[in-house]
Amino acid sequence: VAALRGQRLRIAAPLLIHAGAVVRDGQALLLPGVSGAGKTTLTYALAVRGWQTLTDDLLALNTAPDDPGATLMALPCPRCGHVSARSLHLLAELGVSLEGTVAGLVEYHRPRAWGETAPVHYMIAPRYEAGAACVATPMTQAETAALLMKASFAQRRVEYPAQWRAAIQVAAQTRGWRLTYGQLVGALDTIERLVAECPKVAEVSVEGEK
């Protein structure tokens, strides 16, 4: 903290977004959303379906240092997440075991294992509503790009073009849905169904012109 004091923190990643993220079979699934949307609980709960956590809240998307022109990848951000007592109970019922509390912080826990850097293939924008039925609504890839931008942390206006292009690149290889849910198991079942039914993206190409 002392080293950063008085300095302007520069973010190296082309996109830094407010999202949970998990990975399975080398394919990352993003869970962007505002606080209270259920990102952390859903992220950790997906462990029972074989997904490994990349992050519960803060996701960097970047290229490999030695290949800056390549596909943007979802990077792990191993840190503890805020898990309420109720969420902890729900996760325990599912069989998810978390480490913590961490450093004596009340309601802060972290997964026992972390996933590795992976390309993004799926995006689910969750919204928890008590008692709501589980409803998934597909998004176009343009909407997916816009949602990534909306979830990204505000940077300087001069960086907007690069951020938009980064969001478009990620969205072009991604299938996205909005998901409203009231029960965790229903959300997990729906996510599994969407991923299973989703055709693999065989080609990533965006026609761009000015």
Place this chain on the structure above:
Amino acid sequence: MGAFPLQRADVETYLMPDGSCVLFDPRAGEGFTLNAAGALAWEYCDAALSTEEIAREVAALLPAEPQAYTDGLAVVAQLLEAGLLERRSDRVSAEVVESQPPPAEAGSLHLPREG
């Protein structure tokens, strides 16, 4: 209405694999999203067709979508309102449009194929 919409020259167009489209306005630093019908309408905005003619073309290409005509009208109106389209009072002939040079490379985004 007698207006012939024309794409503003500096707006960047990104056509996504699913047919949807992102328009990036470098002046405002904002992006606009279009579904496939909207992307078709945008493509027709070359000042050779009126708004109504564009909507008819979109509807003809999407006969299974009953709202295609009204959607086409609406999206052109929204893009005019947002300033991404210019309103030309005179029609550009199809011959002139076809003789235009291809779009500039600047602003293009070519993504690698998935391995």
